[in-house]
Amino acid sequence: MSLKLNVPTLTNSQEAQKLTEAIATVDPTAKVEVDVESKTVTVDSPDSNTPVASNALI
Numbered sequence: 001m002s003l004k005l006n007v008p009t010l011t012n013s014q015e016a017q018k019l020t021e022a023i024a025t026v027d028p029t030a031k032v033e034v035d036v037e038s039k040t041v042t043v044d045s046p047d048s049n050t051p052v053a054s055n056a057l058i
Contacts, residue, residue, distance in 0.1 A: 012036060
């Protein structure tokens, strides 16, 4: 399952790393791509049953 999130408060690579780490705590197999310039986070998870956004970002 792939999920693209708009994160309007994303401003730097440190925040991007924190988001990546937070998502990894919920789904260690997820591929996370963060684009600071466009303020987007794309999460590709082979485990479609893991509610990545609701657990990692709250």
